[in-house]
Amino acid sequence: MKRRALNTVLGVGAPVAVIAAWWIVSAGSTNAFFPPLATIMERFQALWLFDRFASDVLPSLRNLGIGYAIAVVVGVVLGFVIATVPVLRAMFEPALHFIRGIPPVALIPILITLIGFGQEMRVTSIVLAATFPTMISTIDGIRAVDTGLRDVCSVYRLRKHERLLRVYLPAAGPQIAAGMQVSLQIGFIVMIASEMLGSSQGIGAMTLLAQQSFLAADMWAGILLLGFLGFAANILFEAARSRVLAWYIGSKRQERAA
Amino acid sequence: MSTAYAASARAGRTTSNKSLREDTVTQTEPRLRVEHLAKSYGRGDQEKQIIGDLTFSVDKGEVACIVGPSGVGKTTLLKCLAGLHPSTGGAMYIDGKPLDGPPAEMALVFQDYSRSLMPWLTVEKNVRLPLRHMRLPKAEAAERIEDALAAVGLSHAAKQYPWQLSGGMQQRVAIARALAYRPEVLVMDEPFASVDAQTRFELEDLCLSIRDKLDMTIVVVTHDIDEAVYLSDRIVAIGGKPAGVLEVIDVDLPGERDQITTRALPEFAELRSRTLSLIRKAQQ
Missing domain, CATH: 3.40.50.300 (P-loop containing nucleotide triphosphate hydrolases)
Incomplete structure (x- = not known):
């Protein structure tokens, strides 16, 4: 208990210390590229709280939300189908690893040519990029379902849908969640990248525009915002994960204690 | 059956x-x-x-x-x-x-209980899993589960997860699951x-x-x-x-x-x- 309290203090204290140091060191800065943190915070407040929040932040987050949701559903469903149908697995697996090797951001120019600059292009690029990690970890997770559990399914003559939904899906859950976390990070990256290419709206576009206009403080404010959003998204994800996979986290803790 | x-x-x-x-x-x-x-x-x-x-x-x-x-x-x-x-x-x-x-x-109790129980299901739900497709009346399913857990002396652990139990208790859960299935x-x-x-x-x-x-x-x-x-x-x-x-x-x-x-x-x-x-x- 004491150790946990200490960890909390360290976890909160260290970033606070870094920010304080940044604040102090940058206080008198006249370097155009590294403005004082105080200035950045002023710009942060002016830009994002909440002047541009509705016009630039919300559309970005909406794109991410929609794109990520589609990617997870498509990734899990496709992964499930590919993992459980041997013919499909033989057909698609090598190709999947090839496509996965392409950096997702590289797809954006193609999508711009195909779909244009609109929100659809951004959502599509998020979907395309974020589907793969979830799909591949779903395939791996299903394939790794213990033979012991498979035997139990056979002996007790579980129906096909019971096996899939009540055994394979939860058994693969921890791996699917790991893939979903990577998908979230990639989706976030692609969200920003898709806004930086030929867009005038969104956090990415604002940040790039600030950089191109030599508004260093605005640029830093954009980057700070991205940091906060990424951090918040991850916290939300972890909270959801620890709810859904409470059994997994608990059993791992038990294993370590034993 | x-x-x-x-x-x-x-x-x-x-x-x-x-x-x-x-x-x-x-x-x-x-x-x-x-x-x-x-x-x-x-x-x-x-x-x-x-x-x-x-x-x-x-x-x-x-x-x-x-x-x-x-x-x-x-x-x-x-x-x-x-x-x-x-x-x-x-x-x-x-x-x-x-x-x-x-x-x-027929029901089978496996040697390795840790690989035969579903860690995401409570003891009770583990025992229930094979009964689902039998479409038993609700009361009968509940009775079978209760009886099976009582037979192995685990009525008190119904709401726990297998990994919270000792090895011997886990194997008893596996036996209870087999009993509730009522094999010949x-x-x-x-x-x-x-x-x-x-x-x-x-x-x-x-x-x-x-x-x-x-x-x-x-x-x-x-x-x-x-x-x-x-x-x-x-x-x-x-x-x-x-x-x-x-x-x-x-x-x-x-x-x-x-x-x-x-x-x-x-x-x-x-x-x-x-x-x-x-x-x-x-x-x-």
Whole structure:
């Protein structure tokens, strides 16, 4: 208990210390590229709280939300189908690893040519990029379902849908969640990248525009915002994960204690 | 499925094993019959014959132990019985009905309980899982689960997860799951191999009390000769490469079995050394 309290203090204290140091060191800065943190915070407040929040932040987050949701559903469903149908697995697996090797951001120019600059292009690029990690970890997770559990399914003559939904899906859950976390990070990256290419709206576009206009403080404010959003998204994800996979986290803790 | 528990109505059976065998003699068909079972893996030059020719039968309400040197193919036999692997020769029957695939009348308790229980389900839900597709009335399902958990002494742990329990308790959950399924034949693969000695004795007695209460036919694969003698009405000793039946030993230990007195009987020692020398000989 004491150790946990200490960890909390360290976890909160260290970033606070870094920010304080940044604040102090940058206080008198006249370097155009590294403005004082105080200035950045002023710009942060002016830009994002909440002047541009509705016009630039919300559309970005909406794109991410929609794109990520589609990617997870498509990734899990496709992964499930590919993992459980041997013919499909033989057909698609090598190709999947090839496509996965392409950096997702590289797809954006193609999508711009195909779909244009609109929100659809951004959502599509998020979907395309974020589907793969979830799909591949779903395939791996299903394939790794213990033979012991498979035997139990056979002996007790579980129906096909019971096996899939009540055994394979939860058994693969921890791996699917790991893939979903990577998908979230990639989706976030692609969200920003898709806004930086030929867009005038969104956090990415604002940040790039600030950089191109030599508004260093605005640029830093954009980057700070991205940091906060990424951090918040991850916290939300972890909270959801620890709810859904409470059994997994608990059993791992038990294993370590034993 | 329901006939298995029709027998449970006459719970508290006090007849000795001997008289049980006498009243089953009148039945023409044993509950489980294995005839000339053969199993090989691979094809052509790679073919490896594991089981050559196995024939034995187990009557209703009997406990049979299958013993043999390690690596002889005990688990292979069991996987064939449970329909997990197709046999390559011979036939198996339950009540005269030939088996093809996992039989509905059979439940299997695996050796490795940690790999046979679903860690995301509570004890109760683990026991419920195989019952879902039977579409039982709600009350009956609940009753079966309650009874099964009570039989293994885990009523208090229904809402816990398997990983919160000790190894012996987890194996009892696996047994409860099998009981709630109400099989006619309960097959166990070295079920007590990975629990401590005290728990092992408890689980052995649990196994015997299940047989007495539910009149279930139980087949236990074990490498422990003492356990085989203690539990069995008959011991099927297998050995050789490929494996065949060395001998079927009728175990005629008197009265109710008891961990202390039964194991101290001269007959116990005699059966033990007889079985052991059989297996020793097979190993050479």
